[in-house]
Amino acid sequence: MRLFDPIRVGPLELDNRIVMGSMHTGLESGGEAEFQRLAGYFQARAKGGAGLMVTGGFSPNSEGNLGAHAAELNEAALSRHRIVTDAVRAAGGKIFVQILHAGRYSKHKDLVAPSAVRAPINKFEPREMSEADILRTIDDFGHAAELAIQAGYHGVEIMGSEGYLLTQFLCQRTNRREDEWGGTFDNRARLAREVVARARKAIGDAGAIAFRISALDLVEGGSTAEEISACAAMVEAAGADMLTTGIGWHEARVPTIAQAVPPAAFTFATARLRKAVSIPVAASNRINTAELAEDVLAKGEADMVMLARPFLADAAFAAKARDGRGSEINVCIACNQACLDRIFSGKTTGCLVNPAVTREAELAPKPAKHARQIAVIGGGVAGLAAAATAAERGHAVTLFEAADKLGGQFNLAARIPGKAIFTRTISQMAGRIEQAGGTIRLSTRPTPTEIGANFEAAILATGVTPRTPDIEGIDHPSVARYDEILSGARTAGQRVAIIGAGGIGFDVALFLTEQNSRAHEDPAAFRSYWGIDAAITDAGGLAEPVEPRTQHQVTLLKRSDGRFGRSLGLTTGWVHQIELKRAGVEMLADVTYQRIDEVGLHVESEGESRLIEADTIILCAGQVSVLDLAEPLAASEIEVQVIGGAKLAGELDAERAIEDGTLAGLTV
């Protein structure tokens, strides 16, 4: 595999071309205990074969701090950083620290930027940097690079993408200066050049320098293709040893890493950049499997691949790819739910499909003291996680699933545009069970007596069933449950009313309106849907989006008042909102359901009766736990744990289900 051809990056020889990209964990601003956790996290990924890893961002000075997770690279922090680098070096890994000055994205009052132009995603207005501020900042970058080497890092990644300070200088959108740091492109690129040159001077050949360049800005007033290539050549000349890439500013209104983005959708930008330089270029964004990563290199679109979230999902991504065990990789499903949504809420990162991330020591599986016969009832993700974890600890596990396939609610979710990859999570967990000697029995409903007689412990993961709300006419033939629609058991008519606007109501609306769109899987269709100009002729690379054609006329309803989509993810909800708006989905809040009949759904809205004419009314009104076995099993002699949706259906999500299952498997 090309992924495992060694590659030289400045003074370093890397074993392979898989880079674990920078990702804030929320631990960077902590003390020794948090750095111990970081050390465990990075060490696991070094052991897991990553060719190179990059830490979350550390600011070269206090103004550049992100705010919510203020993390600086200064003398006081050196001993903490050494905890990380010692752990990585002991595992034979290589690690860079990212130096990130947030500029106008800093979430504190002392923020600075090339010009006093507030970011649309920040309430604080920046102060325009003086010439002295700029010169001091260049020194600070150089000093941070020097400290990085003293701390034991193999190099630094200078953050020049995603709309942070260096990008802000590069683009007219944010740089309105008239001195030698603004105006012409050469002037706007001066700071990036000077920062790289100063870092090089500071560290000589004691470490490598990566420059993370914005390969595509996706904001008006961003860079053109020509400027991006020119910037790449300039930073190479200034001393950068490799280019890592970022796509889109944080304020861009085009998704860049969400499920709406097809796999490897942005490698066209890296491919062009590669022609501008002779140093290695790493591609990023939505590269989540070993096959895809290899394909990017095979097509010559990049010299290396940089994956961030996939390394949260599976510490051993690289080793599994190397050993031909790509199907065993626990694939990142791009939900952002447990990682970025948490980080942007000021919490520590987790991972929906891997509860052990940043808790490697705490959740390390220990072999069972006494191997026991364990029954896991229910093959949704909670049951799968429990069965896999328990089997790997040496228990004799039998997983029972009533349906003829595994996955439960996750299987239904896989039908939603952008979520097809969910089936990989199911097959990966099933593979773990089989590899650990467990047994999977499909289409089987064991009785409490059978379980009591043949097992020493039972884990009940019988999940949930859709709630049927109490509305007059609910038995009308036009009424369907979401699982019937998503599984294909029923098809929806042209006019649809959806009762319930939680995650599933939104998903079903998307399923209906985007059924024939290929925007979630085909990069060209994605670009035309979101308005991306692959040639980046206009600054920022934006183009006129092509309006989607939808088959269904959908009305989404909820009883509560207030904004729709409040329960959706912080970093992904806006994408769904835009998608449904463009599909013409009508949203009605604060309604009272009155009745359903042959003409449709009658509701009371704003004090008046209203008819929503509908051929199909889909119930997305939450779920209730399935607990048939709980009572009879409680009366038996065996140990019983109830997990996942069976334990708590309200606000059930896959993250809690997998965590519950994993914890049950670790403790049974």
Ligand code: NAP
């Ligand atoms: P949910 O988010 O709890 O939403 C259920 C909806 O049903 C609510 O909007 C509620 O709205 C309505 N409802 C509840 N009881 C009702 C009743 N008796 N009659 C009429 N309407 C009723 O649950 P979900 O949509 O089923 O999702 C299940 C879980 O999966 C959630 O945790 C969700 O976050 C997660 N999920 C997440 C995503 C994602 O993209 N992150 C996608 C799918 C699912 P009103 O009370 O306002 O009417």
Ligand code: SF4
């Ligand atoms: Fe990927 Fe979701 Fe895990 Fe984040 S939480 S790493 S997006 S699977």
